[in-house]
Amino acid sequence: MEFRRITSLPPYVFTIIDSLKVEARRAGVDVIDLGFGNPDLPSPEIAVEKLVEAAHNPRNHRYSASRGIPKLRQAVATYYLRRFGVELDPDTEVINTIGAKEGFSHLMWTLLQPGDAALVPSPSYPIHIYGPLFAGAEIREVPLGTGVDFFESLKEAWEYSWPKPRVIVMSFPHNPTTTCVDLAFMQKVVDFAREREVVVVHDNAYADLGFDGYRPPSILQAEGGKEVAVELYSLTKSFSMAGWRVAFLLGRADVIAALAKLKSYLDYGSFQPVQIAATVTMNESPDYPKLVNEIYQSRRDALCGGLSRIGWEVEPPQGTMFVWAPIPEPYREQGSVAFASELVKQAQVAVSPGVGFGPGGEGFVRFALIENEQRVGQAIRNLRRALPLLRA
Numbered sequence: 001m002e003f004r005r006i007t008s009l010p011p012y013v014f015t016i017i018d019s020l021k022v023e024a025r026r027a028g029v030d031v032i033d034l035g036f037g038n039p040d041l042p043s044p045e046i047a048v049e050k051l052v053e054a055a056h057n058p059r060n061h062r063y064s065a066s067r068g069i070p071k072l073r074q075a076v077a078t079y080y081l082r083r084f085g086v087e088l089d090p091d092t093e094v095i096n097t098i099g100a101k102e103g104f105s106h107l108m109w110t111l112l113q114p115g116d117a118a119l120v121p122s123p124s125y126p127i128h129i130y131g132p133l134f135a136g137a138e139i140r141e142v143p144l145g146t147g148v149d150f151f152e153s154l155k156e157a158w159e160y161s162w163p164k165p166r167v168i169v170m171s172f173p174h175n176p177t178t179t180c181v182d183l184a185f186m187q188k189v190v191d192f193a194r195e196r197e198v199v200v201v202h203d204n205a206y207a208d209l210g211f212d213g214y215r216p217p218s219i220l221q222a223e224g225g226k227e228v229a230v231e232l233y234s235l236t237k238s239f240s241m242a243g244w245r246v247a248f249l250l251g252r253a254d255v256i257a258a259l260a261k262l263k264s265y266l267d268y269g270s271f272q273p274v275q276i277a278a279t280v281t282m283n284e285s286p287d288y289p290k291l292v293n294e295i296y297q298s299r300r301d302a303l304c305g306g307l308s309r310i311g312w313e314v315e316p317p318q319g320t321m322f323v324w325a326p327i328p329e330p331y332r333e334q335g336s337v338a339f340a341s342e343l344v345k346q347a348q349v350a351v352s353p354g355v356g357f358g359p360g361g362e363g364f365v366r367f368a369l370i371e372n373e374q375r376v377g378q379a380i381r382n383l384r385r386a387l388p389l390l391r392a
Contacts, residue, residue: 005134013337013356020344032379034303035340035350037175037321037368041240041295044288047281054273064269067260068096068248072275075282076233076248082286083207084218086225092253093226095260098270099245100205100234103259105131106266107230107249110258111167111199112137118167119157121150123354123361125175128203132167140165143360145177146315151188158196168193171203173216173319176357176366180210180318183217190219193228199255200229206320208238208289211297214318220251230255237321238289239281245270246278296321299369299376306380311390323367324354330389332363340365347386349379 017035024031054060067073073090080086088094097103104127112118114136120128122141132139142157144150158165168189172181193200202219210216219229234247249259269275281288303323304316314325326332327339334342336353343349343365352368354361371379384390 009130013353016337017340017344017350017353020341021350024344024348029348031344031348031350032371032375032382033350034367034369034371034376034379035352036370038370039237039240039242039321040370041292043241043244044239044281044285046285047239047241047244047277050280051273051277054276057273060272060276062272064272064275066263066267066269068094068269069272069275069279072096072279073248075279076250079282079286080218080220080233080250084221086218086220088220088250089253093251093256095249095256095263096269096275097232097247097249097259097263098267100203100232100236100247101127102245103232103247103249104128104201104203105134106262107201107255107259108132108135108137108167110255110262111135111201115163116167117161117163117165118169119154119161119165120169121171121174122359123176123357123364124169125171125203126357128169128171129358132169137167141358141360144174144179145360150179151185151192154189155192158192158198164196166198168198168200169203170200170219171205173206173209173317175205175320176322176352176354176361176364177324178315178317178320178322180214180216183221186217186219186225187222190222190225190228194224198228199252202229202231204231204233206237207233209293209296209321210319211293211300211316212318216319226251226253228252235278235281238292239285240288240292241278241281244274244278246274296369299371299373302373302376303367303369303380306376307383310380310384310387312383312387321369323369325351325365325367327354327363327365328387328390331387336362336365343383343386347379347382349382349386 118132121144230251340353354364
């Protein structure tokens with residue numbers, strides 16, 4: 001049988017590294033996993049306590065609401081007002097999603113169909129590439145990285161595309177490149193989109209992970225932002241609640257309504273005790289993201305400082321929970337998959353190959369800051385031993 005919607009999908013290159021990691025660990029090898037961006041920090045204690053309490057109440061075992069319970073939507077609206085100064089109507093400008101990937105994927109179904117096109121950064125988090133493709137649309141890749149004027153490239157890609165793209169996909173701070181932008185950049189994108197009647201979808205996954213005083217902006221802070229843009233916000237990184245699958249789509253009301261209509265056919269919302277726990281956590285632990293941010297900054301400093309000491313120069317990121325590292329020149333010809341594979345075998349360190357984020361990621365690997373400073377130090381010692389040409 002032909003599975004038409006997934007036939008054209010390329011092999012998921014991250015599984016290559018994961019298989020090598022699993023094989024090594026089965027053989028008793030201690031692999032330091034800096035590949036998959038799976039937060040290792042515990043969720044807030046209050047979240048766990050409230051989840052247990054709510055789960056004991058049989059009334060919470062029934063179907064919930066696909067939009068999210070009212071108090072949860074109010075909690076994230078209150079967060080946005082506190083964090084960004086953005087006022088949101090929890091009834092018309094907020095919807096709960098079962099994680100950002102679910103929200104983004106189904107959003108693409110509402111915005112795009114065969115014959116449409118979307119502008120997507122290259123490289124990108126894979127679902128930002130494949131979400132539009134799953135909807136039957138085409139993508140136009142817009143280069144993003146060091147030395148590239150992303151906004152000018154965005155304008156050029158729109159002008160020279162046919163059909164004209166209906167959607168612009170962005171995510172800043174950016175995964176995997178860690179590129180950061182300011183509010184002035186967001187304003188330019190909003191102005192551009194308003195003139196051309198384009199919908200901007202901004203995945204604000206790392207809204208609370210900014211280092212050295214940098215504070216990531218929301219596109220909804222820009223004047224007119226709610227007229228053209230929607231933004232995804234997740235508790236995954238900010239509150240270290242990855243497995244809970246709690247996220248939101250915020251902003252332009254008609255887009256929120258469209259997603260709500262689609263989701264009413266697809267789900268009954270997440271388990272209500274999870275929603276209750278998330279509500280209480282945002283309301284009563286508002287400073288938790290600051291604690292999380294301090295830990296990731298400390299790990300960033302340990303990793304980037306260590307790589308520099310062994311001769312692998314990388315740019316310390318201003319945000320995200322990643323480090324985007326160019327493959328050192330003596331090893332660049334191998335390509336990112338072969339190089340990342342060798343790091344697992346020779347250094348017992350797992351990283352993500354850059355090409356897994358699209359062709360624009362070739363020549364890089366991505367480190368995830370998901371191990372403590374002691375483990376990062378061990379990874380540096382292993383890399384020093386396994387990469388002798390760095391010292392040549």
